[in-house]
Amino acid sequence: MKFGETKSYWAVFVVFLILVCSSIGQTQKQQDCRNGRGGGNPSWFNPGKNCNYKQKPYHYYERSIYLNQEQRGCKEVLLVCGTVIVRDSVVARDPGCGEAFWPDPKDGDEVCCEEFQKAVQSKQPCDPSKDADCDGILNENDSNPFKADPPDPDADHKCYQLELDVYNAYLTAGADKWGTSTAASRNARYDCIMRRAKEKCPTIAWQPHNDSHGPVKHTQDPDPDHKCAQLGQDVYKAYLKAGAKDDTASYAGGTAREECRQSRASKLRS
Ligand SMILES: [Ca+2]
Numbered sequence: 476m477k478f479g480e481t482k483s484y485w486a487v488f489v490v491f492l493i494l495v496c497s498s499i500g501q502t503q504k505q506q507d508c509r510n511g512r513g514g515g516n517p518s519w520f521n522p523g524k525n526c527n528y529k530q531k532p533y534h535y536y537e538r539s540i541y542l543n544q545e546q547r548g549c550k551e552v553l554l555v556c557g558t559v560i561v562r563d564s565v566v567a568r569d570p571g572c573g574e575a576f577w578p579d580p581k582d583g584d585e586v587c588c589e590e591f592q593k594a595v596q597s598k599q600p601c602d603p604s605k606d607a608d609c610d611g612i613l614n615e616n617d618s619n620p621f622k623a624d625p626p627d628p629d630a631d632h633k634c635y636q637l638e639l640d641v642y643n644a645y646l647t648a649g650a651d652k653w654g655t656s657t658a659a660s661r662n663a664r665y666d667c668i669m670r671r672a673k674e675k676c677p678t679i680a681w682q683p684h685n686d687s688h689g690p691v692k693h694t695q696d697p698d699p700d701h702k703c704a705q706l707g708q709d710v711y712k713a714y715l716k717a718g719a720k721d722d723t724a725s726y727a728g729g730t731a732r733e734e735c736r737q738s739r740a741s742k743l744r745s
Pocket residue numbers: 606607608609610611612613614617619620
């Protein structure tokens with residue numbers, strides 16, 4: 476093999492290594508995003524070879540516990556390595572207890588009991604008797620108790636507040652309640668949630684629309700009372716308040732203003 480040939484083999488090998496490493500990085504990232512905060516399920520969910528005592532959690536559901544003439548009790552129990560996790564609810568006698576809240580554990584749901592019990596004692600990284608997968612959702616509210624759920628991108632309700640602010644901005648501009656105002660504010664909330672989710676997990680397949688159009692000239696000013704201009708300003712400020720970047724906020728404000736001008740111009744023409 477000539478020296479030049481060896482060099483090009485090396486180059487191909489290095490490129491191959493880079494590709495493999497970057498694809499592993501990508502998979503790792505997707506994994507973290509799917510498993511949510513802290514980057515994944517706690518260690519007791521993947522019992523390794525060194526784990527001596529593994530057990531699949533056991534789930535049972537007791538319906539219709541007699542309470543009195545009007546009410547029934549429903550009791551769900553999860554048994555994990557000797558720890559009992561209970562979910563009690565009281566319902567009207569009719570129709571009675573609904574479907575089970577927790578899913579039945581499957582074969583891949585084995586828990587490493589030494590690690591689980593160690594965490595129950597030390598409460599590190601969390602207390603699994605209260606939150607078995609350490610995702611911050613307590614067992615009794617977690618419909619997926621053995622899998623860390625991804626964080627809620629709107630946990631601080633900023634996107635919900637944005638929806639309210641945009642709705643009010645449209646009402647002030649004279650838009651109708653149920654049509655334009657509702658549609659515009661829902662779109663704003665969806666856009667906000669998706670942007671924030673994508674910031675946390677860049678692998679999410681969603682692209683924001685940022686194809687900005689300049690203002691259109693109209694023969695007659697469709698906005699003599701500056702209601703559309705005010706709407707644009709209000710939407711811009713609402714986005715900034717929700718934590719949007721300045722260009723995202725200007726785009727949203729500009730789009731609202733132009734759509735408002737278009738709609739008023741077409742009313743003037745008819
Ligand atoms: Ca949980």
